[in-house]
Amino acid sequence: MRINVAYQSNYVVDAVMGALRPESRAEVYSVAGRAVMNHVQRHIRSYMHAKHHTAESLLARPTGHYEKGAAAITMTADSNGAEVRIPIPGLKRAWEDVQIRPGPGKDFLTLPKAAIAYGRKVAEVRALGWKVFRPAAQGSHMTQKSPRRYSEYQNIYLGYKDDEAPTLLYTLVDGVVQRRDPSLMPSQGEIAATGWDAIWKHIQKAVAKARQGDLK
Amino acid sequence: MDPAQIIRIKELLPTSLGSDEVKEQIAADILRRSIFSARMEDLRHLAVIRDVCAGVVAGEINQATARERLLASLARMGHSPLDGGGIANPASIRRLDLIIDTHRQMAASVANMAAETPATLEEWPAHELVRFVGRSMPRADWPQRWQSAAEAVGYEGVARHTARMVALKSSPIWQALGDGAGGFRDTLGNPYPPFAFNSGLSWADVSRDEAIELGLEWQTSASATVPAPSLSPSESDIADAVSRLGFDEDIFSDLA
Numbered sequence: 073m074r075i076n077v078a079y080q081s082n083y084v085v086d087a088v089m090g091a092l093r094p095e096s097r098a099e100v101y102s103v104a105g106r107a108v109m110n111h112v113q114r115h116i117r118s119y120m121h122a123k124h125h126t127a128e129s130l131l132a133r134p135t136g137h138y139e140k141g142a143a144a145i146t147m148t149a150d151s152n153g154a155e156v157r158i159p160i161p162g163l164k165r166a167w168e169d170v171q172i173r174p175g176p177g178k179d180f181l182t183l184p185k186a187a188i189a190y191g192r193k194v195a196e197v198r199a200l201g202w203k204v205f206r207p208a209a210q211g212s213h214m215t216q217k218s219p220r221r222y223s224e225y226q227n228i229y230l231g232y233k234d235d236e237a238p239t240l241l242y243t244l245v246d247g248v249v250q251r252r253d254p255s256l257m258p259s260q261g262e263i264a265a266t267g268w269d270a271i272w273k274h275i276q277k278a279v280a281k282a283r284q285g286d287l288k
Numbered sequence: 289m290d291p292a293q294i295i296r297i298k299e300l301l302p303t304s305l306g307s308d309e310v311k312e313q314i315a316a317d318i319l320r321r322s323i324f325s326a327r328m329e330d331l332r333h334l335a336v337i338r339d340v341c342a343g344v345v346a347g348e349i350n351q352a353t354a355r356e357r358l359l360a361s362l363a364r365m366g367h368s369p370l371d372g373g374g375i376a377n378p379a380s381i382r383r384l385d386l387i388i389d390t391h392r393q394m395a396a397s398v399a400n401m402a403a404e405t406p407a408t409l410e411e412w413p414a415h416e417l418v419r420f421v422g423r424s425m426p427r428a429d430w431p432q433r434w435q436s437a438a439e440a441v442g443y444e445g446v447a448r449h450t451a452r453m454v455a456l457k458s459s460p461i462w463q464a465l466g467d468g469a470g471g472f473r474d475t476l477g478n479p480y481p482p483f484a485f486n487s488g489l490s491w492a493d494v495s496r497d498e499a500i501e502l503g504l505e506w507q508t509s510a511s512a513t514v515p516a517p518s519l520s521p522s523e524s525d526i527a528d529a530v531s532r533l534g535f536d537e538d539i540f541s542d543l544a
Binding site: 073074084087088091092093095096098099100102103105106107109110113114117120121133134135136137139140141142143144145146147148149157158159160161162163191192193195196199200201270274275276277278279280281282283 | 344356404406411526527533539
């Protein structure tokens with residue numbers, strides 16, 4: 073997810089920014105970008121260890137999705153603005169519903185239903201020695217043993233390892249809508265205000281320093 | 289430069305050496321600019337590592353997709369997670385995660401260091417080393433590592449009267465920590481996170497006010513890369529622009 077750090081338009085700031093050399097403007101934007109980066113990072117750090125509900129419900133080890141991403145947030149700035157990069161796929165749903173569809177060449181999304189499947193693609197589970205199969209595709213001993221209707225097993229992946237009984241690994245869906253979760257990120261207004269505040273204070277500070285006659 | 293670019297411009301370094309030998313025999317500066325993996329001589333696989341790590345750090349793919357692609361590449365070479373051998377097995381899931389995590393964090397650290405300006409260094413002159421990623425068995429020796437590194441550099445730029453691991457960004461403690469001061473051999477030789485293999489600790493910026501509260505002292509430009517005047521070139525440019533534009537300085541006075 074990328075955030076372009078913008079600030080509310082203001083005649084004074086616009087005029088000052090427009091009058092600066094490009095390298096000075098870039099430096100002002102670097103302060104705004106860094107302020108936003110730190111703000112976003114603090115926000116994600118505030119909840120990241122509490123976002124393990126799915127892992128906990130499956131008794132799986134958390135993937136560290138938010139934690140690793142929060143530690144790797146970066147910022148760049150130039151004379152046109154600043155950009156904060158948050159390497160956390162799916163974070164866009166902080167601001168809007170996100171519809172996820174299967175990727176190119178795929179028919180389904182896999183939703184993990186077992187610890188071994190959590191945070192893993194089917195190929196990885198197979199590489200770990202699991203036999204993974206779709207009952208609908210292969211006809212399965214699971215359906216033969218179970219009194220439940222065959223259709224209930226069509227959109228699932230079962231798996232077993234060694235001589236263990238097959239177990240449900242994934243359900244298959246043709247898409248999911250991840251509902252907006254505003255708790256994941258500061259609001260866009262808050263982010264804009266953070267960038268604006270940093271720029272304004274930086275300009276104020278420079279003016280104050282100059283007034284105090286520091287430039288000697 | 290963004291972190292994905294930092295990874296994409298790295299050279300591929302095939303090697304038959306193990307991780308300890310790599311650290312001993314190849315200069316840290318070369319390692320920093322390379323994609324390598326212990327006892328991995330296959331250039332095609334190293335290129336896959338570079339590609340997936342760049343994708344992860346750009347937020348384009350998640351870790352599961354990255355591992356899937358690495359496993360496919362390793363399967364082509366006949367490697368499997370089932371081969372055993374723990375982390376020495378190039379296809380072990382733990383090793384794949386380690387590679388991805390290390391490159392992601394290194395690239396992010398380098399990108400953020402490169403993005404520092406005199407102004408950002410003045411606003412946030414220090415780093416705090418904090419845990420981001422939880423571990424089932426976290427290293428308990430970080431306070432000792434910190435203490436050893438601080439002693440090795442004579443506490444230069446290090447906050448002394450706190451249990452927090454805070455130091456100026458310009459402090460030599462970061463290199464000492466990366467070098468394993470105190471005899472820690474699992475470090476990566478870099479003055480930025482991750483400081484040790486599979487470490488879940490990284491940097492958080494510390495503001496100027498907080499750094500002062502923690503007793504850190506520095507000259508205005510001591511932690512910055514520009515020398516001399518107390519107004520940096522960009523601050524001077526701002527003051528000139530305000531003057532040129534004829535703004536009443538009182539507009540800006542609520543901070544003064």
